[in-house]
Amino acid sequence: MALLTGVAIVMLGSEKTSAFVSVINATEAIVLKIIDFIMEFAPIGVFALLAALVVDFSGDPAMFSALGMYAIIVVGCLLFLAYIFYPVLLRIITKKNIGDYLRAVFPIQLLAFSTSSSSATLPFTMEQAQNKLGISEETASFVLPLGATVNMDGTSCYQAIVVLFIAQIFGIELTTAQYLSVLFLTVLASIGTAGVPGASVVMTVMVMASVGIPVEGLALILGIDRPLDMLRTVVNVTGDTFVASVVEGKQKPSVL
Numbered sequence: 001m002a003l004l005t006g007v008a009i010v011m012l013g014s015e016k017t018s019a020f021v022s023v024i025n026a027t028e029a030i031v032l033k034i035i036d037f038i039m040e041f042a043p044i045g046v047f048a049l050l051a052a053l054v055v056d057f058s059g060d061p062a063m064f065s066a067l068g069m070y071a072i073i074v075v076g077c078l079l080f081l082a083y084i085f086y087p088v089l090l091r092i093i094t095k096k097n098i099g100d101y102l103r104a105v106f107p108i109q110l111l112a113f114s115t116s117s118s119s120a121t122l123p124f125t126m127e128q129a130q131n132k133l134g135i136s137e138e139t140a141s142f143v144l145p146l147g148a149t150v151n152m153d154g155t156s157c158y159q160a161i162v163v164l165f166i167a168q169i170f171g172i173e174l175t176t177a178q179y180l181s182v183l184f185l186t187v188l189a190s191i192g193t194a195g196v197p198g199a200s201v202v203m204t205v206m207v208m209a210s211v212g213i214p215v216e217g218l219a220l221i222l223g224i225d226r227p228l229d230m231l232r233t234v235v236n237v238t239g240d241t242f243v244a245s246v247v248e249g250k251q252k253p254s255v256l
């Protein structure tokens with residue numbers, strides 16, 4: 001529906017559709033403001049949810065070590081994606097030098113890490129991709145904005161780990177069919193996740209609900225979510241530059 005509506009708006013031209021576009025823009029601004037209100041109260045909410053869960057688990061120290069293990073696994077998987085998987089795949093597909101690629105994307109990764117937002121990083125990603133990665137404006141202006149919206153591998157990897165971790169904490173055994181739905185739904189959810197801080201938590205709720213895992217469990221991981229969010233944003237933007245480099249490499253030989 002969204003795609004069809006967008007195509008129809010473009011075809012009709014701004015004169016006929018400007019009122020509708022204004023309503024949509026105003027709705028977006030209102031929703032973002034509501035989210036601002038919610039975020040103001042989020043620390044209190046997270047504290048309350050976490051306190052309730054700690055009481056439920058009777059302050060079991062094993063839960064905290066499990067949480068530490070969870071963080072280590074998320075960090076390990078994200079680092080693997082950003083610094084081994086993408087560079088090696090890029091080398092295989094485009095024959096680009098891994099060191100040059102990593103040096104060029106490092107400033108983008110730093111900005112992604114500090115803002116926790118692929119969308120906020122996008123202008124810099126585009127500039128850096130054109131100046132340092134040798135990606136043409138044509139490719140960068142199509143692939144990177146699209147990537148910042150739909151290509152979130154770090155997010156999808158993180159969501160899958162969260163779902164499995166919480167299922168384990170609650171002692172829920174997943175069937176093979178459920179594992180497959182987690183796989184499928186986390187990819188879909190990551191596509192739908194906005195490139196803003198903490199966005200994937202909302203989508204993870206949907207994945208958990210659809211495989212029957214208690215969503216209150218999310219409170220467990222909310223306390224340590226911010227640093228993991230910073231890291232998955234790094235992977236998300238690295239994935240975007242990787243795809244842009246591959247698309248560029250397919251069009252003409254590498255300049256690196």
Ligand code: ASP
Nearest residue numbers: 117118155195196199200
């Ligand atoms: N912060 C992430 C990003 O902007 C999205 C998320 O996983 O929450 O890419």
